[in-house]
Amino acid sequence: MDKTELAVTAELAHINLKDEEYDSLGRAVDQMIEYFSVMSKVDVEGLEPTTHALLEQNRLRPDELSEMTIADRLVENAPELEGRLIVIPNVL
Amino acid sequence: MAHSESSWIDALSSDDRREQYGRIVRERNEKVHAFLEFDPGRHVSGARSDSAPDAASLRGMPFAVKDNIAVEGFRLSCGSRILEGFTSPYTATAVQHLIDAGAIVVGKTNLDEFGMGSSTENSCYGPTSNPWDATKVAGGSSGGSAAAVAAGMVPFALGSDTGGSVRQPAAFCGVYGLKPTYGSVSRYGLVAYASSLEVIGVASRTVGIAEAVFHAMRGSDMMDQTSMDASAEAVDQAAHEVRTIGVLSGELGLVPAVERAYRLSIERLKKFGYQIREITLPTLEYVVPVYYTIAAAEASANLARFNGIRYGVRPDYAENPDELVRIARDSGFGSEVKLRVLLGTYVLRSGFQDQFYVRAQKIRTAVRNDFARVFNEVDLVLMPVFPTLAFASGGKADALDPFQQKVADRFTSAANLAGLPALSIPVSIEEGLPAGVQLLARSFAEQQLFAVARRMEEEFPAQNPPDFPSKWS
Numbered sequence: 001m002d003k004t005e006l007a008v009t010a011e012l013a014h015i016n017l018k019d020e021e022y023d024s025l026g027r028a029v030d031q032m033i034e035y036f037s038v039m040s041k042v043d044v045e046g047l048e049p050t051t052h053a054l055l056e057q058n059r060l061r062p063d064e065l066s067e068m069t070i071a072d073r074l075v076e077n078a079p080e081l082e083g084r085l086i087v088i089p090n091v092l
Numbered sequence: 093m094a095h096s097e098s099s100w101i102d103a104l105s106s107d108d109r110r111e112q113y114g115r116i117v118r119e120r121n122e123k124v125h126a127f128l129e130f131d132p133g134r135h136v137s138g139a140r141s142d143s144a145p146d147a148a149s150l151r152g153m154p155f156a157v158k159d160n161i162a163v164e165g166f167r168l169s170c171g172s173r174i175l176e177g178f179t180s181p182y183t184a185t186a187v188q189h190l191i192d193a194g195a196i197v198v199g200k201t202n203l204d205e206f207g208m209g210s211s212t213e214n215s216c217y218g219p220t221s222n223p224w225d226a227t228k229v230a231g232g233s234s235g236g237s238a239a240a241v242a243a244g245m246v247p248f249a250l251g252s253d254t255g256g257s258v259r260q261p262a263a264f265c266g267v268y269g270l271k272p273t274y275g276s277v278s279r280y281g282l283v284a285y286a287s288s289l290e291v292i293g294v295a296s297r298t299v300g301i302a303e304a305v306f307h308a309m310r311g312s313d314m315m316d317q318t319s320m321d322a323s324a325e326a327v328d329q330a331a332h333e334v335r336t337i338g339v340l341s342g343e344l345g346l347v348p349a350v351e352r353a354y355r356l357s358i359e360r361l362k363k364f365g366y367q368i369r370e371i372t373l374p375t376l377e378y379v380v381p382v383y384y385t386i387a388a389a390e391a392s393a394n395l396a397r398f399n400g401i402r403y404g405v406r407p408d409y410a411e412n413p414d415e416l417v418r419i420a421r422d423s424g425f426g427s428e429v430k431l432r433v434l435l436g437t438y439v440l441r442s443g444f445q446d447q448f449y450v451r452a453q454k455i456r457t458a459v460r461n462d463f464a465r466v467f468n469e470v471d472l473v474l475m476p477v478f479p480t481l482a483f484a485s486g487g488k489a490d491a492l493d494p495f496q497q498k499v500a501d502r503f504t505s506a507a508n509l510a511g512l513p514a515l516s517i518p519v520s521i522e523e524g525l526p527a528g529v530q531l532l533a534r535s536f537a538e539q540q541l542f543a544v545a546r547r548m549e550e551e552f553p554a555q556n557p558p559d560f561p562s563k564w565s
Binding site: 001009010017028029031032033035040044049050051054055058059074075076079080086088090091 | 178179181182273274275288314317318320377378380381382384385388392396399400401402403404405406409410411412413414415416417418419421422425427430431433434435437438439441447448450451452453454455456457458460494495498499509510511512535
């Protein structure tokens with residue numbers, strides 16, 4: 001995989017790679033993609049993709065209101081808070 | 093206090109006993125580094141419920157939980173810097189069921205970061221060593237859990253099995269490792285890595301404990317839409333006595349020690365009167381690339397939430413939120429996690445999705461069909477767990493590099509692709525290290541696994557590592 005491909009992928013994954021990582025991770029990714037190519041040998045004619053090994057249908061719950069009681073505790077885990085608002089750097 | 097064995101249910105039954113328990117476990121943890129957090133007195137309380145079967149046998153028992161499964165009040169690091177210091181605001185359903193049955197969480201165990209690895213060397217908090225040989229890995233990703241059980245620190249410990257992560261460390265450490273049927277145990281509270289593959293499992297000292305834990309923690313859960321109860325049909329089927337066991341024919345690529353243990357387990361099963369039949373599973377050749385394609389793709393989606401905004405570690409300064417996210421993820425994720433996230437992002441990119449991800453999901457259907465065919469001929473399937481015994485930790489002569497470790501997942505990842513239950517069983521000690529084997533069953537047929545495992549256990553129970561004599565039983 002050339003460096004541009006890897007850079008685009010890293011961009012999509014929202015990870016800033018350092019220069020040394022382009023080399024080491026680039027090689028590791030290449031090795032895996034190469035390894036995946038064996039899948040092209042399989043005849044997949046007539047096979048549907050599996051997303052849940054066992055369930056045939058979606059499971060629904062009743063359309064009823066329920067309360068989320070731990071909201072405050074969840075917010076407390078934010079690195080920087082102002083009251084109940086999460087602080088982040090300026091967007092603009 | 094006398095050092096003769098007392099019962100696990102007494103270990104925390106008084107202040108004195110808890111203090112002694114704590115001291116012994118901390119001492120042992122200095123050597124194996126199984127626990128990331130240990131506090132036997134924190135006493136996570138929960139409503140008592142008498143609805144859990146076998147509740148009596150777990151009441152009072154200490155247990156450990158892998159650090160990617162939420163327990164309120166304990167940290168939830170997932171072995172990663174990005175969640176350093178994060179304390180869980182809630183408890184996973186499976187853990188809550190065990191608490192309701194009277195068992196007591198005493199700590200969180202070490203793991204490969206976000207469950208990605210086969211050695212626990214990918215933990216950002218240092219590796220866990222094998223209680224049988226400190227120069228060897230405990231296996232992964234649930235290495236801490238397996239080591240804690242093997243070193244006599246807890247009678248059982250929860251882990252997660254995405255591609256073998258409970259069974260392989262259990263085999264490396266000489267204890268039982270159960271991967272339940274996909275969906276039989278709620279994933280609510282398990283930090284998601286590969287949502288269609290993983291399930292909460294248990295490493296335990298005995299088959300009886302694995303069975304009790306499984307029954308206590310299973311059940312359809314409103315908080316996990318992929319969870320389900322066994323159908324009446326499946327329950328019926330699971331009650332049938334096991335008669336035939338399928339074994340793979342041909343060269344399996346095992347090191348001699350593991351080959352010996354595999355053959356030995358076949359001999360034992362024959363001796364017990366099970367009919368052994370040779371079976372073939374042609375799709376096994378593709379399970380590893382299929383597994384890693386799917387796991388990496390799902391991981392890239394599941395780990396997108398770790399961005400330093402609402403929780404986790406973030407850099408002190410960033411120009412804008414976008415930069416903040418990129419820096420948080422670059423400094424917070426280890427290299428194996430980055431590799432899988434990048435791989436996953438790549439195979440999901442438009443233009444590549446058909447060739448990789450969709451194709452892998454189709455081959456996965458072929459794997460399911462292959463097992464369905466085999467289970468028409470036999471009741472259970474016997475397979476090795478891993479081609480080697482516990483390998484040396486990084487940098488040493490017989491260490492396996494990350495790529496070699498992945499390729500070796502061919503025996504374990506099959507059960508995850510097909511959603512089937514599997515149990516790894518200690519078979520012998522070879523060259524001073526435990527050797528195990530695994531049994532697979534039809535979905536929701538865990539009872540059949542336990543039945544055969546109990547017979548095996550009568551012949552060869554889990555052994556004590558020489559440096560860690562058992563204090564409680």
